[in-house]
Every structure is written in C-alpha cells, then in structure tokens.
Amino acid sequence: MDRVKNRLGGLTRTDLPVLLPVAAQSRQAALIERREGTYRLNMQPRHALWAAALFIGACGAAQAAAPAGLISPMDALFKWMSFILWGPEGQLTGFSLNLIISFFAMAFGTVAGTALGLMQVSLLLPVRQGSWLVTQFFRNSPWLVLLFTIMLLFPFEIDLGFTVIPVPDWMKAVVGFSLPVMANISEIVRGAVQSLPSGQWESAESLAFNRRQTMWMIILPQCVKRMIPSWINWYCILAMATPLCSIMGVEESVTYTAQALNAEGDRPELIPVFYSFLLIIHFIYTYPIARWSIQLEKRFVVKM
Amino acid sequence: MLDAIAPFFQSFYDDTGWNFVIFYEQYEYDRFIEGIWTSLQLIVASLIFSLVVGIVGAWAQGAKFAIVRYVIAGYIQIFRNTPPFVQILFFYFVLGNLTPSYDAGGYQVAWIGNFGWAVISLGFFAGAFNVEIFRSGIEAVPESTREAASALGYTRLQAYIYVIFPLAFRVCLPALNNNLVNLLKTTTLAYGIAVPEMMYTANQIWSDNVNVPEMMIVLFIFYVALVAVLVYGMHKWEHKMKIPGYG
Numbered sequence: 340m341d342r343v344k345n346r347l348g349g350l351t352r353t354d355l356p357v358l359l360p361v362a363a364q365s366r367q368a369a370l371i372e373r374r375e376g377t378y379r380l381n382m383q384p385r386h387a388l389w390a391a392a393l394f395i396g397a398c399g400a401a402q403a404a405a406p407a408g409l410i411s412p413m414d415a416l417f418k419w420m421s422f423i424l425w426g427p428e429g430q431l432t433g434f435s436l437n438l439i440i441s442f443f444a445m446a447f448g449t450v451a452g453t454a455l456g457l458m459q460v461s462l463l464l465p466v467r468q469g470s471w472l473v474t475q476f477f478r479n480s481p482w483l484v485l486l487f488t489i490m491l492l493f494p495f496e497i498d499l500g501f502t503v504i505p506v507p508d509w510m511k512a513v514v515g516f517s518l519p520v521m522a523n524i525s526e527i528v529r530g531a532v533q534s535l536p537s538g539q540w541e542s543a544e545s546l547a548f549n550r551r552q553t554m555w556m557i558i559l560p561q562c563v564k565r566m567i568p569s570w571i572n573w574y575c576i577l578a579m580a581t582p583l584c585s586i587m588g589v590e591e592s593v594t595y596t597a598q599a600l601n602a603e604g605d606r607p608e609l610i611p612v613f614y615s616f617l618l619i620i621h622f623i624y625t626y627p628i629a630r631w632s633i634q635l636e637k638r639f640v641v642k643m
Numbered sequence: 644m645l646d647a648i649a650p651f652f653q654s655f656y657d658d659t660g661w662n663f664v665i666f667y668e669q670y671e672y673d674r675f676i677e678g679i680w681t682s683l684q685l686i687v688a689s690l691i692f693s694l695v696v697g698i699v700g701a702w703a704q705g706a707k708f709a710i711v712r713y714v715i716a717g718y719i720q721i722f723r724n725t726p727p728f729v730q731i732l733f734f735y736f737v738l739g740n741l742t743p744s745y746d747a748g749g750y751q752v753a754w755i756g757n758f759g760w761a762v763i764s765l766g767f768f769a770g771a772f773n774v775e776i777f778r779s780g781i782e783a784v785p786e787s788t789r790e791a792a793s794a795l796g797y798t799r800l801q802a803y804i805y806v807i808f809p810l811a812f813r814v815c816l817p818a819l820n821n822n823l824v825n826l827l828k829t830t831t832l833a834y835g836i837a838v839p840e841m842m843y844t845a846n847q848i849w850s851d852n853v854n855v856p857e858m859m860i861v862l863f864i865f866y867v868a869l870v871a872v873l874v875y876g877m878h879k880w881e882h883k884m885k886i887p888g889y890g
Contacts, residue, residue, distance in 0.1 A: 358886075362783035362814045365776070369817035378772060378825070382724055389717040476863075479870040483831040483842060484862050491855045579726040586835055593729065611737045618725045618733065625724060 374530045375569050376478055376523040377576050380629040390622045397615040401608045410603070412612045419599035419613070423592055424620070434592040434620055436509055437581040443513040444581075445574050448520025455521060456528025457554070470525070477522030482515075482580055489515035490587045509591075512584035520577055527569050531562035564639055571632035575625045582621075592617060645672050662854040665861065671848055678844025679865070685761060685830050685840050686869075690823060692766030697773025704778055715774065722771035727764075728832050734764035735836040761833035769826040776818045780811035813884050820877040827873055828866070841865055 372378055401412040410418070426432030431439060458470035477485065493511045497504045535558060543553040585593035596613050603609055645666070652666040665675040704715050722730065739760055744751040755763070784807050792802035834842040841862065849858040 358783045358810060358814065359785050361779050365779040365783065365814050365818055369821055372818065372821045378723070378821070380724060382720065386717075386720040386724065389720060392717075393721065476867060479828075479867050479874075480863055481828040481831040481842075481866050483834060484859075484866055487842070487846075488859045488863075491849075492859065579724075580728075582726050582728050583832070585728075593732070607740045610740060614729065614733045614737055617729055618721075621725055621729065629724070 374526065375572070376526060377573065379572055380575050380625070381633065382626050382629040387622075387626060390619055390626075394615045394619045397611040401612045404608045409606070412609050415603050415609055416612050416616060419603075420616075422599055423595050423613075423616070426590060426595065430590075432590040433595045436589070436591045437578070438624070440509055440513050440516060440581050440584065440589075440591070441574070441578040443510075444516035444520055445577055447513065447517035448577075449524055449570070451517065452521040452524025453528050455525035456532070459525060459529040460532050462550070474522045474525045474529075477518050478526065480519070482519055483583060483586070485518050486512065486515035486583055486587065489518070490584075508587060508589045509584070512581075512587065512589050515584070516577060516580065520573060523573060524570070527566055527573075528562065531565045532558055534565065535561055568632050568636035568639065571628060571635065575629050575632070578625055578628075579621060582617075592620070645669060661857055662852060663857050663861070664852045664854060665848060665858075671852070674844055674848060675861075678839060678841045681758075681839050681844075682830065682841040682865075685758065685765075685833060685838060686827055688762045689765035689769065689830060690826060692762055693769035693773050693822075693826060696766055696770025697777045700770060700774030701777035701781060704774065705781075718767075719771045719774055722768050727768045727829055728835055730768055731761065731764045731832055731835055734767075735760040757833075757836045757838050761830075761836060761838045765826065765830060765833070768829065769822055772822045772825075773819065776815050776822065777811070779818070780813075780815035781807065783814045784810050810886075813886050816877075816881050816884055820874070820881060823877070824870060824873055827870060831866075 368379075398413060398416075405411050422433060424434045426436065455470050455474060458466050459474065461467050461470070490508065490511050493506060493514065495506055497506060539557060539561070540553060543557045548557065581591065582593040585591055585597075588594065596617050600606075600609060600613055649667040652663045656662050656664075656667070665671045700715050700718070703711050706712055735757060739753060739755065739757075742753060742755055744753040746752075788806060788810070789802060792806040793799075797805065830840065831842045833840055834846070837843065839847075845858045845862050849855045
C-alpha cells in the first residue's frame with residue numbers, strides 16, 4: 340500500500356491545483372528542518388550591509404550622546420577590542436575561546452554522533468532502540484540545561500592515580516555543547532544512511548561485500564557528500580550558541596564584554612556599542628561559513 | 644498534593660540520600676510550582692508574541708513601500724543569524740536602559756521588567772522565522788483562488804478568513820511546529836536575565852539544598868516532557884489538518 344502511494348506521490352501532489360509549488364517547498368523545508376533538528380542559515384551578501392549599518396548606527400548614536408570629558412565610546416571600544424577578541428595577553432580567551440570551544444565541541448560531537456547514528460541503523464534491536472532513546476533525549480533537551488548539567492556535575496579534575504588532570508571550565512563547556520551536537524549529527528547520519536536507495540545495499544550484497552564493508556566502502560562515502568551542508572550549518576548554529584557558557588563564567592567574549600563595560604563604569608551609551616560589536620564579530624565569523632554551506636549544497640544537489 | 648507524596652520522598656531521602664526536596668518541603672515545593680508556572684507563562688507569552696510578529700511581519704512584507712520590505716528583510720536576517728542569547732542581553736541591557744521607569748517608593752522600576760524583555764526578545768527571535776513561514780503559506784495560495792472567492796461574493800476579509808487563511812495555515816503548520824518547539828527550548832535563555840523560570844528556580848533550589856543531580860533530573864524530565872507533549876499535540880493537529888493529496 341505504501342509503495343503504491345509513493346509511486347503515485349508525484350501525481351497526487353499535482354492533482355489538486357489548490358496551492359502553488361511554494362506549498363510543497365515549504366513542506367519539504369519543514370521536513371528537512373525536522374530531520375536536521377535546526378533551521379538552515381540563509382545569508383545573502385546584502386545582510387552584511389545590514390549588520391554594518393546596525394553597528395555604525397549604534398556607534399554614531401553613542402558618539403553623539405557621549406558626555407564631554409569622559410573617554411569617547413569609539414575610543415573605549417578600540418581600547419577593549421583586543422581584550423574582547425583575544426583576552427589578556429598570552430591567553431587565548433575572549434572571542435577566540437568561543438571559536439576554540441566550537442571547534443572541539445564540533446569535533447567530539449561529530450565523532451560521537453557518527454557512532455550513535457550508525458548504532459541507530461544497527462541490526463540489533465536493543466542497540467537501535469537504546470541509541471534512538473539517547474538521540475531523542477539529547478536532541479530535545481534545551482542546550483542550557485545540558486550545559487548546566489555538565490558544568491555542575493563534571494569533576495573539576497580527574498584523578499588517574501599517577502597523575503591528576505585538571506578540567507577547566509571551558510573544557511566542560513566543550514562537553515556540554517558536544518552532547519546536543521552529537522544527538523543531531525546522529526540523526527543526520529541516520530537520515531543520510533536511510534536516504535540512500537536500497538539498491539546500493541542489494542548490489543553490494545550481490546558483489547559479496549559484508550555488512551561492515553558495505554557500510555564503510557559504499558554507503559558512508561556517499562552519505563558524506565549529503566551530510567556536509569547540514570554539518571556546516573550545525574557548526575554555524577553551534578558557534579552562535581557558544582556565548583551561552585558565559586552564564587557559567589567561562590571567560591569568553593560575552594563575559595569579557597560585560598567585564599570591559601564594568602571597567603568603564605557601566606556608562607549607558609557604551610552598552611549599545613559594545614553589544615553590537617559582539618553581534619558583529621559573531622556575524623562576521625558565521626557569515627562566510629554559512630555562505631559556503633549554501634554554495635556546497637547547490638553544487639551537490641546538481642551532481643546527485 | 645504535597646501531603647500525599649511528601650512521606651514517600653522524605654523516606655526516599657532518608658533511605659537513599661537522593662534529596663528531592665521539592666516533593667516534601669512546602670517552601671521548596673511552592674518555589675518549584677512557581678517556577679513551572681513562570682516557565683509556562685513565558686513559553687505561552689513568547690509563543691503568542693512570536694505569532695503576532697510573524698503575522699504582522701508577513702503582512703508588512705507585502706507592503707507597497709520598498710523601505711518597509713527592506714526593514715522587515717533586515718530584521719529577519721539579523722535575528723536569524725545572531726545568537727539568541729546575545730539578543731536577549733542586547734534587549735534587556737541596551738533597550739531596557741532606554742525605556743522609561745517609574746518611581747516605586749524610593750527606587751526606580753522599569754515599565755518593562757526582565758520577564759517582559761524576555762518575552763519581547765524571544766518573540767522577535769521566533770517571530771523572524773514565523774514571518775517567512777507565514778509568507779510562504781500566503782504565497783502558496785494562488786491568485787485564482789482569491790478571484791474565485793470574490794466571484795462567489797466573498798468580501799476581501801471574508802475571503803481571507805474563510806478561504807486563504809485556512810489554506811495558508813495548513814501549509815505553514817509543519818514549519819511552524821518546528822519553530823515553536825525550538826522556541827520552547829530557547830526560553831531557558833531567559834535565565835540569563837534572571838527571569839525566575841524553571842531553570843532559574845532549579846538553580847536557586849540546588850544552591851540552597853545542594854542537590855544538583857536531583858534537580859537536574861527534574862529539569863530534564865520537565866523539558867523533555869514539555870517538548871514531547873508539544874510535538875505530540877502538534878503532530879496530531881498536523882495530521883488532522885492535512886490537505887488531501889498533499890504528501
């Protein structure tokens with residue numbers, strides 16, 4: 340019955356001229372979103388102009404509102420810029436720590452997520468169900484709750500008997516961020532593996548590949564291509580989520596911005612300048628990556 | 644309610660050391676219920692606000708003036724592509740500073756408190772997605788349907804209410820579901836500006852009672868259950884509202 344429905348799918352979609360193609364597109368987009376667990380970033384070149392306009396507007400307004408005698412908002416921003424971006428000299432904190440956290444969380448999340456995703460297509464029922472449960476649990480919990488759990492319940496040092504490894508806050512944040520990434524990558528991997536036509540499996544079997552060989556040599560190489568745009572999109576989402584760990588006092592860009600503002604005596608006209616600067620640096624970082632993901636997606640769609 | 648479960652959780656604590664204090668002590672129980680209540684209020688309020696923003700934005704995107712359309716497009720892109728947490732801080736600390744306050748017997752109280760700003764910023768965040776969702780829904784209804792409705796004697800408003808909106812809404816629903824689930828999870832960020840919602844309350848409780856793991860379990864159950872209920876309800880609804888012949 341299902342197969343008949345699928346075969347007719349193309350026809351039945353057009354036999355009701357009630358709605359325009361936009362309807363099908365919207366539906367498709369919603370399904371992709373559901374599979375990937377997040378929205379697709381869609382950045383266009385003109386958005387960079389918008390972001391710049393916001394920043395310049397905030398700076399101009401602040402410059403005009405600044406009382407004479409005190410350090411001007413722009414000078415204050417220049418003074419603190421390197422602090423917010425790199426932290427105090429000799430440290431990689433501030434915005435660079437945001438990036439470091441995002442790299443590591445993505446790396447761990449991808450490795451763990453791929454393993455979990457492959458467990459979701461396992462032939463063993465308990466493995467399949469268990470990994471499904473883990474995936475759903477971490478996909479559907481708020482990031483902040485996961486982050487708090489790891490920050491508060493993870494030990495601050497690990498005693499291996501012969502040596503003690505200290506676990507600084509930012510490393511815990513890496514673990515906290517990699518959990519939701521893991522769950523979502525797992526779902527993407529499962530989706531990609533299942534989206535391949537079953538003929539791939541069948542022909543591999545007829546060529547005497549065993550299951551593991553089929554998976555590693557035939558299925559996964561094809562999946563990688565399909566997953567890369569989603570994967571990059573998830574990286575962008577993760578990079579944008581890293582400021583969350585400032586709540587726990589990790590010394591990243593938001594924490595430092597608040598500290599810099601504090602040091603300048605919390606002058607109200609400085610606040611828009613500093614926070615829009617923060618928005619801008621995140622935008623500048625995410626923008627090219629999101630563009631790249633859109634380009635890759637277009638290229639891959641044509642080839643498939 | 645509390646009287647019925649208190650003895651069990653009290654003895655559970657005595658036996659195992661797992662301190663679910665919110666289930667046997669009146670004060671913490673009240674705090675917990677208050678947190679749930681604030682959380683639900685926050686979710687519902689920002690949900691409604693985001694829908695309003697979405698509808699108004701989708702309507703404004705069809706405006707004659709190019710400048711209005713550009714402003715809406717810029718709004719969507721800025722809110723989609725920046726961290727929601729930074730948005731909340733921006734709203735609360737930047738705009739919160741600029742809005743008027745009144746004198747409440749010796750100290751200044753802002754007209755819009757942290758709850759208000761959380762609703763506004765979360766509403767605008769989710770609203771940015773809703774605008775596009777609603778627009779695609781309205782775009783999906785062909786001009787000929789509109790004309791057919793007016794040929795049948797519907798006024799513009801009636802055609803909108805009885806013909807265009809029901810169709811557009813069905814097109815929107817799957818995407819809208821995704822966004823609302825996302826919004827539900829994002830409401831925890833209100834913690835950042837000290838809105839006493841579930842996350843914040845849990846933090847207070849575990850600070851006072853040193854029962855972090857127990858409260859974490861409660862938090863996970865709370866949010867996963869909330870998401871599950873929302874997803875289940877919305878899927879049921881989606882299924883009911885399905886247009887025959889469309890997937």
